[in-house]
Amino acid sequence: MQVRILPTPVQAAALEATLRACNEAATWASEVAFDKDVKRNFALREHTYGEVKARWGLGAQAAQHVIKKTCDAYATLKANLKAGHLGKPGSKRYRKATGKPVAFRPESAQPYDDRMLSWQIAERRVSIWTVSGRVKDVAFTASPEQLATLALYRKGESDLVCRDGMWFLNATCEVPEAPPNTEPVDFLGIDLGIVNIATTSDGEIMAGRELNRIRVRERKLRTKLQKKNTPSARRRLKKRRRKEARRAKDINHKIAKHVVAEAERTGRGIALEDLTGIRERVRLRKPQRATHSSWSFHQLGAFIAYKARRVGVPVVYVDPAYTSRTCAECGHVDRANRVSQAWFACRNCGVVAHADRNGSRNIRARAWELWRRGAESTAPVPTPRREVGTGRKRSITPSDARCASPSL
Incomplete structure (x- = not known):
């Protein structure tokens, strides 16, 4: 406190x-x-x-x-x-x-x-x-x-x-x-992303458009002030430091609180992707690197985990491999299924869905399967x-x- x-x-x-x-x-x-x-x-x-x-x-x-x-x-x-x-x-x-x-x-x-x-x-x-x-x-x-x-x-x-x-x-x-809660009725799958900070398997989307816009603006302002390098520019840089991080932290707290409250209200557990090491695995073009490095997925996951432990909601981390390419309806896996950042179209059964909603449903299904096999809550203790x-x-x-x- x-x-x-x-x-x-x-x-x-x-x-x-x-x-x-x-x-x-x-x-x-x-x-x-x-x-x-x-x-x-x-x-x-x-x-x-x-x-x-x-x-x-x-x-x-x-x-x-x-x-x-x-x-x-x-x-x-x-x-x-x-x-x-x-x-x-x-x-x-x-x-x-x-x-x-x-x-x-x-x-x-x-x-x-x-x-x-x-x-x-x-x-x-x-x-x-x-x-x-x-x-x-x-x-x-x-x-x-x-x-x-x-x-x-x-x-x-x-x-x-x-x-x-x-x-x-x-x-x-x-x-x-x-x-x-040792007997959840189901799991609430959470797909974490940059464009959409979090998408639930219920179809709810927490968009990151405003946060990303703020980050771009702050990055440009920092670059401009650093180039100027006058006493007044340095004072302004010092005054604005951590402002972006505080805003992102506040948004992550609100999202985590909402997700945990929904899972507690419906008697479900929470399913998250295990994204450990993703920054080392992914190769990006230069314009995308700053955005990817600013992605606070670990902070949001940690907030969800500790808030869930306080109210007894189980949390399960699943392997994120191919969750964005797998059809939640028929299970068909194909790279071509992901037609764009926003949309998913299955080449096998023809289902068209929002890509992040489809991914969150796959995460939910994997968590439920792990739980039925005897997996325990993996919220950090x-x-x-x-x-x-x-x-x-x-x-x-x-x-x-x-x-x-x-x-x-």
């Missing part, structure tokens, strides 16, 4: 100094870990704990979190390398990632536990540790729904984040899940990670591991 905190100028200065000190210490600890090849928490603590406390004036809990954050960064980097997200071993990108220590930006997020951060939810205030001492009565703002969730389910760590001059706290909330100093566990989803890079 993300809430925005509203510190005074004095409080904001203390928070900024704390983030800088913690991240400088983490970068130093990362260099020690890289040089000594010690990347486990307790082993690295023996080499760095005393120095981190003495040089940067951090408290005991803050020093432990700094060291653990460093180890977590290396663990995430290792997972990304193993999954192939940073290229093949020996490639330029792979060598760049492994050839130097992980570095932390001055304003990277810093974890806090309940000894360093206390919440007064009813008063909308927090008390937070800084390098200048305990800062009390820091205001935060939240909706009634967020306040209720924080009051009922907040447990474990919270992360202090500074983004574009605004301050946030990301609180870990352990929200109970509904019991999974978070992996528990024990937190420092609290004895609690924090959930990390597979999408978190994809977000890490050598420079954090």
Whole structure:
């Protein structure tokens, strides 16, 4: 649960100094870990704990979190390398990632536990540790729904984040899940695409025309401002950064919420395509590359999966091979069946249908067949990670591991 905190100028200065000190210490600890090849928490603590406390004036809990954050960064980097997200071993990108220590930006997020951060939810205030001492009565703002969730389910760590001059706290909330539906009456097939973001086997189309138009406009504006390269152009670039990503994320949240609500209402499961590695498999012409790289299919799939787990809707991932060339009526497979991006015409039985609707029906049929054979829901299950100093566990989803890079 993300809430925005509203510190005074004095409080904001203390928070900024704390983030800088913690991240400088983490970068130093990362260099020690890289040089000594010690990347486990307790082993690295023996080499760095005393120095981190003495040089940067951090408290005991803050020093432990700094060291653990460093180890977590290396663990995430290792997972990304193993999954192939940073290229093949020996490639330029792979060598760049492994050839130097992980570095932390001055304003990277810093974890806090309940000894360093206390919440007064009813008063909308927090008390937070800084390098200048305990800062009390820091205001935060939240909706009634967020306040209720924080009051009922907040447990474990919270992360202090500074983004574009605004301050946030990301609180870990352990929200109970509904019991999974082990007997869905059917599946709702979802065909993911670029022209149409999502198409359901019920025939509903969530068009991506508006989003794609915005992306083209933003791309042209970025190119124009980068060429101009004046102080005012750079200020405008900084002001507009992440705007496109925020809009896409908002649209994906709305689509995911609608799809999961429909599946829950009708007692069905959700069928998605397993599109892992599609960017490596597909060869595109240059004008199409930017559009394809901007396609946020993984984010939408992750949103659907976690929202489905919260309400007990099963999710099954199917092989996407030939779903766009297979007739949902007779099962005939032919490349010529796909007459255009929008239309499908079967060469065997003569059925004419919207191409994405036909594909979503094939996805639904494959999921139902897998389920009848005994396949279980494949929605990603978070992996528990024990937190420092609290004895609690924090959930990390597979999408978190994809977000890490050598420079954090």
